[in-house]
Structures are given as structure tokens and as C-alpha cells.
Amino acid sequence: MKITIIGAGAVGNLLAARLSATPAQVSLLARGEALEAVRRQGIMMVTPLRRVVYAQPHVTDDAHELGPQDVVFLCVKAHALRSALDSLSLLTGPHTVVVPMINGIPWWYPYQQPAPLADQPLNSVDPSEALWRTINPAQVIGATTFVAVENDGPGRIRHISDQRFVFGAISPDSPHTAAMVTEIVDLFGQAGFQSRATDDIREAVWVKLWGNLGFNPLSALTGATLGTLCLDPGTRSVGRAMMLEAKAVAEQLGITFGTSVDERIEMAAGVGDFKTSMLQDFEAGRRLETAAIIGAVIELAERLGMAVPTLRTILALLEMRVRSRDHALQSAA
Incomplete structure (x- = not known):
């Protein structure tokens, strides 16, 4: 092969x-x-x-x-x-x-x-x-x-x-x-x-996306590792809210989840003190995968006529964080 x-x-x-x-x-x-x-x-x-x-x-x-x-x-x-x-x-x-x-x-x-x-x-x-x-x-x-x-x-x-x-x-x-x-x-x-x-590869896509969507953006916003985000009550609660919004969108598209949100969070917590790919990209000054991880879910929600306020809030904060980073990098150049 x-x-x-x-x-x-x-x-x-x-x-x-x-x-x-x-x-x-x-x-x-x-x-x-x-x-x-x-x-x-x-x-x-x-x-x-x-x-x-x-x-x-x-x-x-x-x-x-x-x-x-x-x-x-x-x-x-x-x-x-x-x-x-x-x-x-x-x-x-x-x-x-x-x-x-x-x-x-x-x-x-x-x-x-x-x-x-x-x-x-x-x-x-x-x-x-x-x-x-x-x-x-x-x-x-x-x-x-x-x-x-x-x-x-x-x-x-x-x-x-x-x-x-x-x-x-x-x-x-x-x-x-x-x-x-x-x-x-x-x-x-x-x-x-x-x-x-x-x-059903689309179901597998959503199960993977759950972890990325719930905690990759929060890692770039806070600088915290995956284990910390999952264990801290505040960030765990925000990540859980994001995942629940995404779950509702997926279910309207016919996806049936074989695991709960809390079980998926525990899976992520088991990885421990790992820097998510989005945090690695943020620290390296690279473009983030916000469109595929958050933007696409928001677009799907719009097609379905569904509200996803937590996802929209986190995306707005993350885009501002990236603009601030890029401005600082340009000023230092």
C-alpha cells in the first residue's frame, strides 16, 4: 500500500x-x-x-x-x-x-x-x-x-x-x-x-468534537491545560454548557450519543496536564481552528433556527483574544 x-x-x-x-x-x-x-x-x-x-x-x-x-x-x-x-x-x-x-x-x-x-x-x-x-x-x-x-x-x-x-x-x-x-x-x-x-462516522465526529469544542477554546482563553479545565468547577461548568448546546444541535441532525456529557468530560480529564492543540497554536502565534470547531456548529445551529448563546459568547471572546495577541506580536516586531 x-x-x-x-x-x-x-x-x-x-x-x-x-x-x-x-x-x-x-x-x-x-x-x-x-x-x-x-x-x-x-x-x-x-x-x-x-x-x-x-x-x-x-x-x-x-x-x-x-x-x-x-x-x-x-x-x-x-x-x-x-x-x-x-x-x-x-x-x-x-x-x-x-x-x-x-x-x-x-x-x-x-x-x-x-x-x-x-x-x-x-x-x-x-x-x-x-x-x-x-x-x-x-x-x-x-x-x-x-x-x-x-x-x-x-x-x-x-x-x-x-x-x-x-x-x-x-x-x-x-x-x-x-x-x-x-x-x-x-x-x-x-x-x-x-x-x-x-x-456512522458523523457520530464519531461529534464525540471527538465535544472535547475539542468544550475545552480547546477555554484553554486558549485561560492558558490552562486540559486536566485543569476539566477539574476546575468554573471552567468545567462553562465547557459543559458549550457541550450541551452542541449536543442539542447534533441531535436535531439525527445524531445519537452513546455517552453523556459528564462521561465525555471525564474522558478529557483523564488526559491530564496536556496543552490542547489550540493552546499550542495560540502560544506559537498561529491561526486557530475556531471556524471548524466553533463556527461550524454555530452555522449548523443557524440553519436549524437554534440558539447557542454560550458558543457565541466564547467565540467572541476568543476572537478578541487572538486580535490582542496579533496586535502585540506586530507591535513587538
Whole structure:
């Protein structure tokens, strides 16, 4: 199986390091400092057991040299997907499956869904509809990741905890993607991950989103780790209110949750003192995934005619916090 991973962030490097130990032919598409670091020294990973593991995957910045792949994992931020389209077109053949490893509500979510989605792209995550028009949904496999992994510099990651992945076809009309789900689950098992297939990937998206939506924004606002946010009565209460609003939206879209909000919070608390990806991005001066994690849920609520006041309040505060950060960085430059 020929696999390319687009993006050398924390999750991309984790996949490249672990999948390289399987029989698959794995390539990592990277650029800038990340490209040079992996070329020079490979990927250094600190495991949850504090073992230091080195991997040397094939790495390049030239998608043309790789050609069409069997599987392409998109391991970039949701707002950076459009910048990956040129590379993706060079890696995609008629039988390639595309697996976005992204947080929040993905651009493909409305595909073959009833009203009010009804194949209408989400402006919050795909404002130009470039993703909707460019990536064939019949070739997409949905995925959710439950891993706590941090960047520790170019080519260096710390895998804190968890290694669970869920995969599922976004449409029942594609036998090829359904078969590939099984192959990907098996491959991830060979890499030592806990992986499974699901017949309802949209439900898995919401279960993952619950944790991101409830605590990623609060982490960027407060600077607190996930464990602290879940245990502090004040921030736990705010996060819980956000999750309940999102749950109501999801249920109106036909999602049935197999776990309660409080159980999901306890799952997050079990991760401990981990900096969420949004806090890591905020501290590094990078753009935040607010559109996919909060904005998309607010847009869905608007389509349904539902009020989500807590989500709107937190989004407004977070946008102000980002503007203040950016102004300070510009003033210091």
C-alpha cells in the first residue's frame, strides 16, 4: 500500500513514524523547517512510556515525484486544507482514498445528508467551496483521532497518551472506500494503534468534537491545560454548557450519543496536564481552528433556527483574544 501523509505537524509526524514500521510504503510531504529537520535527523518521538524512538520516513516537498497513492492522509489544520489541494491533485488517482485527519466539523459533512444540510457546503469551513468542488466525496474516508500529542520542535514530538482512531466511509454508495476502511484499520493495528471502523462516522465526529469544542477554546482563553479545565468547577461548568448546546444541535441532525456529557468530560480529564492543540497554536502565534470547531456548529445551529448563546459568547471572546495577541506580536516586531 502506497501512503502519503500531507503535513508534518504533531499528528502527521506521529503517523509517519508509526506507519513507517509497517509493510506500507510511507512518504511524508512537508516543507520548511519541518522538511529539513526530518531529512536531517528523522522523526524523534517520545512515547507515553517515555521511550525515545527514532523513525526515518521518506520525506519530500515534491508531490509530483510520488505520483498517485492508495491512501492520502491530510494532517493539516482545517483552515490550511485549501493550500494542500495542488499537492493532493498530484497524489490522487481514480482509486485513491483521501482521509482528512482534522478537528471540528469537516467540509464533507453535508454530503448526502437530509435538509437542512442537503449537500449545501458549510461557509464556515469551506467559504469558497473549493474543497467541495475539488475533492471527490466518493473517495473520502472520514476519520477521528483521539490522541494527545505535542510538537517539541521540527521533527520532534511527544506522544502523551491515547492512540485511538475511528474510520468510516462518508457515503454507503462507494464499495471501494468501504473496503479501504477495513485495510486502513488493519494497517493502523499493525502500527500499534487502537483503530476501528464505524458505520456512522458523523457520530464519531461529534464525540471527538465535544472535547475539542468544550475545552480547546477555554484553554486558549485561560492558558490552562486540559486536566485543569476539566477539574476546575468554573471552567468545567462553562465547557459543559458549550457541550450541551452542541449536543442539542447534533441531535436535531439525527445524531445519537452513546455517552453523556459528564462521561465525555471525564474522558478529557483523564488526559491530564496536556496543552490542547489550540493552546499550542495560540502560544506559537498561529491561526486557530475556531471556524471548524466553533463556527461550524454555530452555522449548523443557524440553519436549524437554534440558539447557542454560550458558543457565541466564547467565540467572541476568543476572537478578541487572538486580535490582542496579533496586535502585540506586530507591535513587538
